Amino acid sequence: MTYTTSGNGLGPFTFDIEKLSQCSFEVGPIRPPSEGGSHSLLLRATRNCSWNRCKFCYGMIYNREKFELRSVEDIKKDIDAVRAIADEIKAVSWKLGYGGEVKADVGIAMLRSDPRLRASQSFVLVFDWLHFGGSTVFLQDANTLIMPTHQLLQVVRYLKETFPAIERVTSYARAKTLAKKPLEELKELSSAGLSRLHVGLETGDDELLSYVDKGVTAAEHIDAGKKAKEAGFELSEYVMTDLGGRARWEQHARNTARVLNEINPDFIRLRPLAIGPGLPLYEDYTKGILQLSSPHERLREVKTLVENLHVTGRVCFDHFLNSWYRDSDRRYTLFKQDYNGYRFPEEKARVLQLIEEGLRIDESTHIHVKDLIGIAHL
Ligand code: SF4
Known part of the structure; x- marks a missing residue:
């Protein structure tokens, strides 16, 4: 089918809308915020969560659907679909005189040409990915490492062969699975090109790990993290502020710092607890078993964690639930929320200074997590 663009005056261009409409690939529901920031391509290697039991999550983000492995053949077909869409977009770029560069004008011209493309999530995802460099990929869902290694190797190698420009391939990984993997x-996976892992540490406190049914111990977390680093992965560890509530905040902070010091991950990312109806932890909250900390109490917990951290990576507050407050009608965040956060140990004093500033701000202007009950999984 032939379309005429009015964008740059270079005249008519063609692309195969039928072929593009038929090309699609499967995408799961979530990815880490930093992968959104990198405009990573999302590829679904497995479906849902292999554990589904953590009391603050319960696999709700995957609708508690059953975990499934996908066949290597199916994942490769998805990679082929991405390739076909990418080829078509680049061909249009050449026809419009952009030399294969995926500029915004290319997408605008294609979308204006045929409204059906707007409905194609696959087209939109691939366009966005290429427009922002096409260099990073995130393998979904919650625990890709659970795939048999020889299968995951085939997937990563095929991906890199198909798109040699890819610089980073990332995935979530359960610490238990990492600890079990030789x-x-x-x-081998790291050498093949799987380069960064996101692990939900949540806490380094064994009592809390057991209470929230994380299915892993602090010692296993340390083993898993150390192995991931030794294998050559870049490692992000996620910490859940306020997971221990008022009763266990201090042991949570101190033991989490202890575990992180042992692992020394590349990134520590703070994700404050947010709960809502349907979660076992929300039931505990409504029964008074879990008492949520106030905003200042949360900050004191973060202060204890940071004071006890002796790591050489980056500490990131890249989630909007990290300490925010109102001033007049505006909302402010205490910490910068970019994906590279603060470099430790160089900027540790700066983070502690910000915490002190937050503690001096009237607590009533801080936004309390109770105001957000019901907004879980953000
Ligand atoms: S936190 Fe992760 S491992 Fe735990 S239930 Fe949710 S998705 Fe599964």
Whole structure:
């Protein structure tokens, strides 16, 4: 089918709308915010969560649907679909005189040409990915490492062969799975191009890990994190502020710092607890078993964590639930929320200074997590 663009005066261009409409690939519901910031391509290697039991999550983000492995053949078909869409977009770029560069004008011209493309999530995702460099990929869903290693290796290698420009391939990984995987297999995956892992540490306190049914101990977290680093992965560890509530905040902060010091991950990312109806932890909250901390109490917990951290990575507050407050009609965040956060140990004093500033701000202007009950999984 032939379309005429009015964008740059270079005249008519063609693309195969039928082919594009038929090309699609499967995408799961979530990815870490930093992968959104990188405009990573999302590829679904497995479906849902293999655990589904953590009391603050309960696999609700995946609608508690059953975990499934996908076949290597199906995942490769998805990669082929991405390739076909990317080829078509680049061909239009050449026809419009942009030399294969995926400029915004290319997408605008294509979308204006045929409204059906607006409904194609696959087209939109691939366009966005290429427009922002096409260099990072996130493998979904909650625990890709649970795939048999030889299968995951095939997927990563095929992905890199199909798109040699890819610089980073990332995935979530459960610490339990990492701890069970032989180091040699992890090294093979890292060498093949799986480069960054996101692990939900949540807490380094064994009592809390057991209470929230994380299914892993602090010692296993340390083992998993150390192995991931030794295998050559870049490692992000997620910490859940306020998971211990008022009763256990201090042991939570101190033991989490202890575990993180042992692992020394590349990134520590703080994700404050947010709960809502349907979650077991919300039931505990309504029964008074869990008492949520106030905004200043949360900040004191973060202060204890930071004071006890002796790591050489980055500490990131890249989520809007990290300490925010109102001033007149405006909302402010205490910490910067970019994906690279603060470099430790160099900027540790700066983070502690910000915490002190937050503690001096009237607590009633801080936004309390109770105001957000019902907004879980953000
Ligand atoms: S936190 Fe992760 S491992 Fe736990 S239930 Fe949710 S998705 Fe699964």
